[in-house]
Amino acid sequence: MLLQTSSLSFSHPGQSPIQFPDIHLNSGDSLLILGKSGSGKTTLLNLLSGLLRPLTGEVILDGKSLSKLSSHELDEFRGKKIGIVFQKPHLISALNVKENLQLVPYFSKEKAQNLDQLLIDLGIGGKAKSSVLTLSEGEAQRVSIARALAVSPKLILADEPTSSLDDEHAEKVIQLLKSQSEKIGAALVIVTHDQRVKNHISNFIEVKA
Numbered sequence: 001m002l003l004q005t006s007s008l009s010f011s012h013p014g015q016s017p018i019q020f021p022d023i024h025l026n027s028g029d030s031l032l033i034l035g036k037s038g039s040g041k042t043t044l045l046n047l048l049s050g051l052l053r054p055l056t057g058e059v060i061l062d063g064k065s066l067s068k069l070s071s072h073e074l075d076e077f078r079g080k081k082i083g084i085v086f087q088k089p090h091l092i093s094a095l096n097v098k099e100n101l102q103l104v105p106y107f108s109k110e111k112a113q114n115l116d117q118l119l120i121d122l123g124i125g126g127k128a129k130s131s132v133l134t135l136s137e138g139e140a141q142r143v144s145i146a147r148a149l150a151v152s153p154k155l156i157l158a159d160e161p162t163s164s165l166d167d168e169h170a171e172k173v174i175q176l177l178k179s180q181s182e183k184i185g186a187a188l189v190i191v192t193h194d195q196r197v198k199n200h201i202s203n204f205i206e207v208k209a
């Protein structure tokens with residue numbers, strides 16, 4: 001089992017606790033996190049990445065219980081094991097496409113996969129030396145996927161990765177996330193409201209506030 005959670009709950013200041021369904025994922029599995037706006041989906045992603053510490057329960061990723069790691073160990077562990085795709089790409093505008101990717105092995109001290117090949121696989125092989133300011137929204141989101149995959153993490157977390165994309169780019173992005181995470185043997189967890197994503201991944205949990 002690559003990712004296992006049990007009895008997770010979390011309470012934001014002044015809010016009643018949110019209880020989360022358990023998650024069990026193996027390498028190559030995909031899971032959607034569904035639920036109404038404000039139900040706690042992003043909170044759950046943050047618990048899975050260790051950015052938040054749970055009120056109860058635990059997250060076990062690749063044999064390690066996140067709650068047993070210090071903040072420093074968690075930062076290191078996250079850098080090596082988890083790739084995160086945000087709703088907006090958040091690329092560093094002073095750097096070109098490939099330089100944005102190269103930051104990941106630099107900071108995590110992990111070996112990068114072949115970044116040129118990764119960009120080719122994502123259909124943006126010709127953009128390696130382009131300024132990220134010149135990219136279309138769909139291209140920028142594909143760069144952010146490449147960044148999440150750069151050091152072949154065990155777990156890919158994506159928060160509404162298709163919400164700002166048109167149909168064609170949304171289809172491409174979801175297919176790429178699936179095929180690339182399968183290729184590197186990672187588990188894929190996506191928060192989404194998007195029917196276009198639901199068409200591709202049937203395994204889901206629902207978060208209820």
Ligand SMILES: Nc1ncnc2c1ncn2[C@@H]1O[C@H](COP(=O)(O)OP(=O)(O)OP(=O)(O)O)[C@@H](O)[C@H]1O
Pocket residue numbers: 012013015035036037038039040041042043044
């Ligand atoms: N830093 C915070 N402090 C206090 N309350 C918070 C904080 N972050 C989130 N919340 C509250 O916790 C609840 C869950 O928020 P969360 O962002 O996880 O929901 P979500 O399901 O991802 O929502 P959406 O689909 O709208 O993005 C909401 O009621 C939200 O207002």
